[in-house]
Amino acid sequence: MKILAFGKIAEIIGKPQLEVDDFPTTEILLGYLHQQYPALKNHKFSIAVNKKQVNGNAPIALGAEVALLPPFSGG
Amino acid sequence: MKILAFGKIAEIIGKPQLEVDDFPTTEILLGYLHQQYPALKNHKFSIAVNKKQVNGNAPIALGAEVALLPPFSGG
Amino acid sequence: MEKTRTPKNIFVEGAIAPEKIAKSIANHSSNTAIGGHSIFLGQVRADEKEGGHVRAIEYTAYEDMALQQAFEIREAVFAKYPLTCMHIYHSLGEVKTGEICLFVFTSSKHRKAAIDACEELVERIKKELPIWGKEILDNEQSEWKVNT
Amino acid sequence: MEKTRTPKNIFVEGAIAPEKIAKSIANHSSNTAIGGHSIFLGQVRADEKEGGHVRAIEYTAYEDMALQQAFEIREAVFAKYPLTCMHIYHSLGEVKTGEICLFVFTSSKHRKAAIDACEELVERIKKELPIWGKEILDNEQSEWKVNT
Numbered sequence: 235m236k237i238l239a240f241g242k243i244a245e246i247i248g249k250p251q252l253e254v255d256d257f258p259t260t261e262i263l264l265g266y267l268h269q270q271y272p273a274l275k276n277h278k279f280s281i282a283v284n285k286k287q288v289n290g291n292a293p294i295a296l297g298a299e300v301a302l303l304p305p306f307s308g309g
Numbered sequence: 310m311k312i313l314a315f316g317k318i319a320e321i322i323g324k325p326q327l328e329v330d331d332f333p334t335t336e337i338l339l340g341y342l343h344q345q346y347p348a349l350k351n352h353k354f355s356i357a358v359n360k361k362q363v364n365g366n367a368p369i370a371l372g373a374e375v376a377l378l379p380p381f382s383g384g
Numbered sequence: 385m386e387k388t389r390t391p392k393n394i395f396v397e398g399a400i401a402p403e404k405i406a407k408s409i410a411n412h413s414s415n416t417a418i419g420g421h422s423i424f425l426g427q428v429r430a431d432e433k434e435g436g437h438v439r440a441i442e443y444t445a446y447e448d449m450a451l452q453q454a455f456e457i458r459e460a461v462f463a464k465y466p467l468t469c470m471h472i473y474h475s476l477g478e479v480k481t482g483e484i485c486l487f488v489f490t491s492s493k494h495r496k497a498a499i500d501a502c503e504e505l506v507e508r509i510k511k512e513l514p515i516w517g518k519e520i521l522d523n524e525q526s527e528w529k530v531n532t
Numbered sequence: 533m534e535k536t537r538t539p540k541n542i543f544v545e546g547a548i549a550p551e552k553i554a555k556s557i558a559n560h561s562s563n564t565a566i567g568g569h570s571i572f573l574g575q576v577r578a579d580e581k582e583g584g585h586v587r588a589i590e591y592t593a594y595e596d597m598a599l600q601q602a603f604e605i606r607e608a609v610f611a612k613y614p615l616t617c618m619h620i621y622h623s624l625g626e627v628k629t630g631e632i633c634l635f636v637f638t639s640s641k642h643r644k645a646a647i648d649a650c651e652e653l654v655e656r657i658k659k660e661l662p663i664w665g666k667e668i669l670d671n672e673q674s675e676w677k678v679n680t
């Protein structure tokens with residue numbers, strides 16, 4: 235599956251897109267990301283599945299668009 | 310003394326300025342105006358003395374600028 | 385050092401042009417401490433009245449008193465909110481429907497002060513400035529505007 | 533009959549020009565049911581940071597999500613207030629200090645709806661749209677903006 239990353243989180247990961255295995259839930263995805271990019275533990279970000287922010291542990295359907303969003307700072 | 314009139318009140322009086330005797334208070338002035346222009350009784354207006362709205366009966370110093378102000382409708 | 389402010393003319397003959405508003409906005413780009421601007425514009429409506437529609441409002445004012453009053457409102461609002469700039473313009477004479485008759489513009493470091501001050505200014509201008517609007521109908525009758 | 537609204541692009545490349553704002557205002561003169569416009573403008577501040585001053589903000593966004601989110605905010609605000617018109621523009625890319633990066637514009641018959649809706653839109657845009665500002669300092673360092 236494809237993961238989009240923005241802002242500070244994209245900087246930490248080193249790129250704006252990641253290709254990873256299909257993870258069934260956001261919690262499992264988070265575990266993977268924290269293992270691969272330990273610096274993420276020190277930064278706040280939320281996860282959007284199909285362009286909607288999710289709270290807590292949420293399912294990720296096959297083919298869903300997943301994105302890592304640091305705190306918004308528009309305006 | 311000179312009395313300025315604006316808006317609807319100027320229309321009722323028929324002119325934007327009146328020359329009247331020196332009245333010592335706004336109450337006496339009002340009595341005179343109501344007598345001269347009975348139609349004023351049916352219209353709301355306030356009195357400004359030296360560019361400040363006054364409440365109730367207020368003294369009018371000699372040479373003060375007196376104005377009759379219908380409800381404001383700017384904007 | 386506090387800048388001493390003196391009464392400024394707020395009156396504009398006829399409608400306020402959008403280009404004047406653009407110029408006023410552009411003039412603030414050199415003040416890089418500003419983070420937010422709030423603008424209110426009053427526009428003349430073609431309200432339906434007995435006998436016709438409003439086609440224009442003709443504004444008159446007790447100008448001396450209005451300028452003094454506007455100055456006092458200005459000082460009070462500057463004292464209450466941390467503003468960088470404040471501008472007030474009101475039309476005199478005829479303003480046609482669809483045209484702008486009131487332009488209130490506040491700027492501050494953070495948005496909240498600009499937004500709150502602008503709203504308060506609009507309310508006070510309508511309530512406290514000796515200005516009168518006469519609605520001219522398309523049948524050339526007229527009636528005095530009533531603020532709600 | 534209700535007009536069906538579809539997502540509109542809110543993004544502008546670079547700063548928002550005062551002339552664009554003037555044109556947007558002028559476009560509303562044909563709608564003579566409008567009595568009041570409320571406008572909010574966000575301007576980039578030259579804040580002092582460790583090592584320098586902000587000289588620009590570089591905006592990026594998760595554009596698809598931002599447009600969908602903006603559409604939902606727009607619908608909710610139209611449902612809540614009796615508005616005639618609503619416009620939202622946000623910059624992408626570099627906006628220098630003193631330049632405009634956000635333009636929110638609401639219009640209604642009576643002023644209160646326009647004023648309240650504009651304020652609510654600004655708050656929701658800042659809180660809910662996936663947009664990020666990177667502050668570029670005059671020493672060419674940068675840091676991610678934090679909204680308060």
